[in-house]
Amino acid sequence: MRAVDWLLHEDEFNPSALGKCEAVMCLGNGYLGLRSATEERYIGERRGLFVAGTFNRFHESEVCELPNAADFLEMDIFLNDEKFNLQSGTVKSYSRTLNLSTGELCRKVEWVSPIGRGYTLDFFRVVSLCDLHTIAQKVCITPLDGNAELSLSTGINGQITNSGSQHFSEGAKRLYEKKYMQLVQTTVESNIDFVITTHCNFYGGEAESHIHMDRRKIFSVYTAAINKGECLTIEKITTVHTSRDKACENLGTEALQAHGLANLKKQSVGYDKLLVDSAAAWKAILWDNVPVTVESENPRDATALRFAQYHLQIMAPAHDPRMNIGAKGLSGEGYKGHTFWDTEVFALPYYIFTQPKTARSLEEYRYNSLPGAREKANLGGFKGAQFPWESAWLDDGEVTPLWGAADIVTGLPIPILTGQIEIHITCDVCYGIWQYYMATGDEDFMEKYGYEVIFETATFWESRLEEGDDGLLHINHVIGPDEYKDGIDDDAFTNYFARWNLYLAMEYYDKLSGTALLEKLKERLTLDRSGWQSKAEHVYVPAPREDGVIPQNSTFLILKDIDLSKYKAQKQVGSIYKDYNHDQIGQMQVCKQADVLLLLLLMEAAFTPEVKRANWNYYEPRTLHDSSLSLSTHCILAGDMGDYAEAYSLFERACNIDMGPNLNSSNDGIHAGSIGGIWQCAVLGFGGLRLVGDKIRIEPKLPESWRRLEFYAFLKGQKVRIEITKDKINLENTTRTGEVKLEINGIEHVLTDMLNIDNYSQPI
C-alpha cells in the first residue's frame, strides 16, 4: 500500500491483502463503520458493517459483541454472460484509492474477460459525514470491444455473520414502489432492529429489474444494454437505521421501516451531491478546522497524520454518550467492538485537544456506565465503582471473553484473566476525566459527571487495597499494562495510579467542601474522605532502586532473562508464543508493551530524567512491542530523553502498524489506540504539548527530518494555532475570548492573541 499526500493507494489487486485494505481503507462516520470490501466477492474477504452501540450476545456461552450487519455493497456483475471477477481473465490496470480528505473510496479497473472482451469498471463509494445513516455507491461500466449486455444483481444480504455467529433473526423483506428494497434484521438477544433500505438508479441507459427474495436476503437483478465505448452509470444509495438510534428508540419496527424509507428518499439526491456535501463536512470538521501540518523530508509523515485524523474521526461515536470507541474502531470484528483503556490513555488526548465535545461525550459514557462499574465492584466484594476491563453497552458490566488463542504446551485455549484482574482501567478512566478537565476547564461536566466518577473510583481503591506484613497497603494479584504477567503483586503502574486517584478525590472533595453539590453527592454516595486519606498515605509504591530502575512488580526483576533478539526482530507480533506458552513467558523478564515506561510518561513530573533513562535502558530491551499501544509511548519518551533519531524511528514504526507492509496485521480491524498514538507522537511528542500537573506546557522536540509542524489545540476553551520550527514557536489564540496560561521553556506566558518565541532551542 502506498501513502501519498492525501491518498492511500493499492496499485495491484492482491487477494492476500483483502483484509488489510478492507480495514485500513474502511469508511465510516462514528455512527457506522463499513469495511471496504469489493463489490464482487472473493475467498478470504471479511465484509463488515458495524453500527456503534448495537451490542448483542449471540449465546450465553459468548460475550456480547457488535454484530456484523447485512451487506449491501455486494454487486454480482455479468457482462455478456461473463462474471466480472479479478481472478479470472486479465487485469490490464488496477488501482484502489482512499482519499483521506473526502472520505471517498475509488477503484478503477481495466479488465479483459476470459473470452477476451475488454471493459473498464470504475467504482466509487462514500459514507456520508452529513447524514450519518447514508451510504452512496456509484459504478461506471464501459465496454471497450463491442456492445455489452449487463446483468447486475445487488440488494441487501443478511447472511453475513460474525465469524459464524449469526446475531440476527430474520425480519421483514419488502420492495416499496417497485424500486426501494428493505431488509429488517433484529438482534437475537438485545432485540435491536436494524432497517436497511436501498435502491439503484441507472444513468446512460435503461435497465429492467426483477426482484428476488431469499433467506435473509432481498435483491434485484437489473439488465441493461451498453453500447461499445459508452458508459453506463449505476448509483446505489442505502440508509441504515436501528432502534438503538436515539431518534428512533421508541418508534417500533414498522415506524422505523417507514423512517428508513423516508430518509432514503430524502437522501436520494445523487452520488455526486452526497459526496460533495460529505467532503465539505470533512473540511469543516477537520481539514479546515484542526489540521496537523507536517513539513518533513519524508512526505509520508504528513499522510500518516492525515490517516490518523481520518480514522480518529470515523471511529468515534460522537453522536451518542451511551457509546464509546472500540479497540478496532468500527472497522472489524476484532475485540468485538469493546472499549478498553485504549480510549482514555491513547485516543482521548486527540479529542480533548481537537474536538472537546467528542471527548466529553466519550467520558460521559464512562459516567453513564457507572451502574455496571458499581456492580462489578460489588460482585468482587468491593465498594465504589470498578470499571470493566472491556466494556460494551452501559449496563453490560464486564464483557471480557474468558478464553483466547491456543496454548502450545497444554493444547488448550489460553484463559484470559484481564477481565478479572487487569484493574488499572479504573484509574485510567479517572485519568481521562482529569485530563479532560485540565485541558478544557469544563466545570459543567465535572459537576454533572466528573467528580462522581473520581469519588467512586477512589472508593473502589480504598476498598481494594490490602494490608501487608510490612504495614503498608498493597494491590495484589493483578495484571499491569504488560499483559505478559498474570496475577502479580504491586504492579508499579497500578499502585502509583491508584494512589493518585485517591489523592485526586481528596483534592476535589476539599475543593467542593461547603458546596451544595458536595452535599447532594453525599446524599447519594458514601464519601469517606478520611478513609481515602488514611489509605492513600500508606499505599506502597515501588520507588526507583539505587540504579534508578523501578520494579515493574514485586517479582519482575528476579525473573530469568532470556535472549530476546529473535523476537525483537520479528515480522509478526506475538512470535514468542510459538516457542513458549503464557505461563512460561510469565516467568521471564519480557514485556509485551510499555508498562513502567508508560507510568514515567503519564506521571512525568514525578520522575527525574535519570530515572527515565535508567528505566528506558532496562525495560526497552526487554519489551517486544507485541501490543500496538507500545510504540507511541516509547517514541514520546525517547524524544523527552533527547534521542530524536530513536523517537523518529519509533514514530515510523507506529505509523506502519496499520499503514505499513504487513498484510495481515489489520485483518480484524485497525488499531484505534495506536492511531491515537500516531497523533500523540506528533503533537504531544514532537510538538511537546503536555498537561503536566495542572499546567499546559509546550516544549517542542522536532526530529531532524521535520522542518515545521503546525497544529491546533483547544486549551481552556480557546482554539490555539501552534506553529513550530526548529528555532521558533508561534502561537495564535484564534478564539480570543479568553486567555491561556502556558509554560514554554520553563517560562510562564499568558496567551491572549499572539505569542512569538524566536531563538527557541530544543531541549537537550
Ligand code: IFM
Ligand atoms: O488494551 C489493549 C491491551 O493493552 C493490549 N492488548 C490489546 C488491548 C486492546 O487494544
